[in-house]
Amino acid sequence: MLTFLSLPFAWGPTGLMKSTWAASDPLGTTLPALLKYLPVYSTPDSCPNNACTCGACGRTQMNGTFFGLHTVYAAGRNGCRAKPPLTGHLSIEDVEAIFDEECGDMSRYSPWMDYHAALWVPAGTLDGYVASFESDGVPLLKLSWPCFFDSAWPTCFSVIWHIPKSMVVIELASNATARVSTFRRGLTPRHIFPTNELPRTRLVIPLHDSRAVPSVEKVVRWWREVMLVEPFKIVRRDDLKMVSFAFATDASAGHNATVQYIERTPAAAYSRAAGHSTTWFADYLNGVAEKYMTSPTSFWPIWGDNHLALARNSGKEEDSIDALIERLQKRGDAMYHPFVGIESGFPGFGHTGIYVQDPSGWQVEYHATWRRPPNSTDVDTGDFGQYCDYHCG
Secondary structure, eight states, rough: OOOOOTTOOOOOSSSSEEEEESSSOTTHHHHHHHHSSSSSOOOOOSSGGGTTTTEEEEEEEEEEOEEEEEEEOOOOGGGGGTTEEOOOOOOHHHHHHHHHHHHHTTTSOOOGGEEEEEEEEOOOHHHHHHHHHHTTOOOEEEEEEEOOOOOOOEEEEEEEOOOTTTOOOEEEESSSOGGGGGGOOOOSSSSEEEEEEOOOOOOOEEEEEEEEEOOOHHHHIIIIIIOOOOOEEEEETEEEEEEEOOOOOOGGGOOOOOEEEEEEEHHHBBBBTTTHHHHHHHHHHHHHHHHHHTTTTTTTOOOGSEEEEOOOOOOOGGSSSSHHHHHHHHHTTEEEEEOOOOOGGGGSSOOOOOEEEEESSSSEEEOOSSSOOOTTTTEOOOSGGGGSSSOOO
């Protein structure tokens, strides 16, 4: 987990920091929904009124934590970054429509729901969230599941919510409800608790970022070779494989959020949306990145805004951005885009970090020491001016 240092806006020790999605209309869809139904607030360092020169922000922070739920429209000049051909043949709106079709009325589980952020809500509060959604007629999928893989007890409960016209899927989980009969029973745990204990918290806290992936083995190899992180646990059940990565964390932050990837058999990964599976989506995102992310200063596709954020400020050389780039270059992997910010001595409140494509097609925003950034590196001043400049001109 992370804790802020004395330097304003600086990243702290290792930990998961946020979930971010590209969104075609964050001000009209995702931001109002997040603010209405979750204990979050708009981040104070967004554009004025969340309207940016070349896009819009829907960035929120969870109350009492350092974890963000961000939705952004970083369109580029004249919207160049947000539409074909630089998004591939599909626009953000096209992909959002696939999520809408696939999630539908939430009457059954879709493999596209494997793309989600999971939050733990304190005991006794889940039913209140359900009541709030249901009073507004918001479709929900309610599942119960064994909290641990080695036991059918205790039981955990999840409420899965999709924000229409977006890629945002949020899962709220707890171990208590007065409405057990309204939850559909599942046999596979939906989260691997790294401490093998249920959270004890009076706040809503992050549990994990989740991704669908064509191959768990490729994900394990990528995290091992690129991030130097071994899997916390790999689980194989029927038509599903799941791998979870946990991180050395700072207990003062109050959460142990993890990253998990889910591989399903081809039949199980197939979508109700005609011709689309989660495997197809991963191949699509990776194909766009392979075409355009050809160097550290090349065009950065808008799909890179689908990312999680990880801080790893151990001070160790192997955890530095310098070493990470060396490992990527050794693999012949050019699908990364770095920025320098206040940690590298630049003015403003933007941060030094690097965005790296993982095998799911989504990206990891990585923050650590960068000792020798090239002079050609893009600068993040924090004023969202870079929304206008992603080299797509």
